[in-house]
Amino acid sequence: MKIAELDTPVLLVDADAFERNVARMAELCANAGVACRPHAKAHKSPQVARLQMEAGAVGMCCAKLGEAEVMAAAGIEDLHITTPVVGASKIARLLEAARQSHVSVVVDDADNVSDLAAGAQTAGLRLDVLVEVDVGQGRCGVPPGPRAAELAGLIDGHPWLHFRGLQAYHGLIQMKGDVAERRAAAAEALEKAELSARLVREAGLEIEVLTGGGTGTSAIDAAAGGLTELQPGSYIFMDTNYSAIGWEGAPAPPFENALTVLAGVLSRPASDRAILDSGMKAISGDGGAPRTVEHEEAEFRFAGDEHGQLSFPGEAPLQVGDKVTLLPSHCDTTVNLHDRFIVTRGDEVEDVWDIAARGRSQ
């Protein structure tokens, strides 16, 4: 089947670009001797996870327990949940997933540690736990300093929990446009992580894993050498916002845009205007408007939940029924709108990957 035969809107993955992205991140991590644990929140697809594992990933990150459940059920073997899992019901689910796959989870709260320990004991299952340190994001995590060692000690005191290390993720610096600023911010985050790690070690505990980083700081973190494990997500697909930032030692980004939404022209209400069948329910707007691959001169505007409007400086070179390719501004939230990726190579449809964990926000 040809791409041109697909009904629109449809989410496409360019297999060639995707494969190069997977290989490049794997190589970057291998060369630096750092483990690669890609973030499944970017794709929510066990099929994509398997390809990342085949390229050398040590396991996957999951933002939510629901994602980990889908990955575990699909046989993905090593899962790290990057957000605290809170409450009896979710802890029971966590331990159920941990029967199917190796699962670790972060904590930043002493009561949560006790709850996890009680759950693990009841389940008869030893659980790996990492302490999240807030290295600048201002979201979850204990502040850098002695608090991580205190929580690590608590974890270590529970026979059904195993203290595995620290998580030090800083999402806000991933898209800093200037490479030098991004490098400085990453160094500052790493310093906070290492301070906390030193205090944990001084308390007599081992840090097996110091996990963090994202696509934007991947080359910087790999070169710096402090983290033992990187958590990049977006590199497999990229988007217009990620492509627009400066990239270390390269004129072009090391990762290519591999994710697009193919949209159809529904109406040509004016000579300089085309109405597309793709609005906020087909491509996310939280990162800004998408870009139109075939018509760089056209301006996309969301025209409601189900429509987009393309405005041209002159006559719009489009007819009703034509198709245009939209580059998302934000890959993660665009993926989360769709149930599957249509995988293409050249003009041909090659495969379909289910976004099996789409909407699994619990």
Next chain:
Amino acid sequence: MKIAELDTPVLLVDADAFERNVARMAELCANAGVACRPHAKAHKSPQVARLQMEAGAVGMCCAKLGEAEVMAAAGIEDLHITTPVVGASKIARLLEAARQSHVSVVVDDADNVSDLAAGAQTAGLRLDVLVEVDVGQGRCGVPPGPRAAELAGLIDGHPWLHFRGLQAYHGLIQMKGDVAERRAAAAEALEKAELSARLVREAGLEIEVLTGGGTGTSAIDAAAGGLTELQPGSYIFMDTNYSAIGWEGAPAPPFENALTVLAGVLSRPASDRAILDSGMKAISGDGGAPRTVEHEEAEFRFAGDEHGQLSFPGEAPLQVGDKVTLLPSHCDTTVNLHDRFIVTRGDEVEDVWDIAARGRSQ
């Protein structure tokens, strides 16, 4: 099961408020002698559609063919697709849906009329077609004036097509805050629709249906009496943006907030701050930040795709594991993130409605 026992984030519908909203719109339409054809794009759920039909709706609107397919398969009997259906593949699907349920569709393009006629003839099935008139939205539709009559004539010339009337929807005026301004804008839109309708009638064709309007102009359109059918969507759920506009003849909106997202507290990183498990993948941000029902003083900020941050003027009265209720700013795009509604009455969970057409953007 109690609401408090649900895992979060979870999409809730307050059955009492929902039922009052359904009854009020049904009454408004019945009193005005105008047909009510609610828009399924707001809920994408055959179970909700059935309740609207039981309250007197003549059928449902669908924004996309994919929604109509789900509704037809679920036995919803009269469906109107409010967006052009373009291309051979989709026209074949349209006719397949029209075998299961009565289906009408809008057009604004002569070639599309020919394609629909050819498809209908091949399928051996007579299709109802309405001409969309752009009454101010600047999206799909022919301009007000003679063009509608020309297209109506084309439709009437095809034995396998039946010209049913005009669609005159203006989404942009639905949320005008000032009632007088909204009333004036609705009158202007209606004038454009009636001009087009007059020219169609002068060409010897009957207008069986003049369909349009939305939640914001529902009382205005019902009172004006020009439209034969209203297409309101959001009234069943409402959201903070719809609740904030002025409402005709009432101090409070005639429709109540019935849709919320229950979120959980994941972390308490600072005394005045709580981190929630609900970000842009659980509640939409295109209409602005949600409001927190129990803590009007708190400010919600999206903290990524999976997290929200609640900031308080003083000490945050929340602990890890607590739950808070978020009121969406935009109901349609929030619904489209979830796979089901959990229906509640008081503190109890009463039912589950599948959002079966979620993501059906084709």
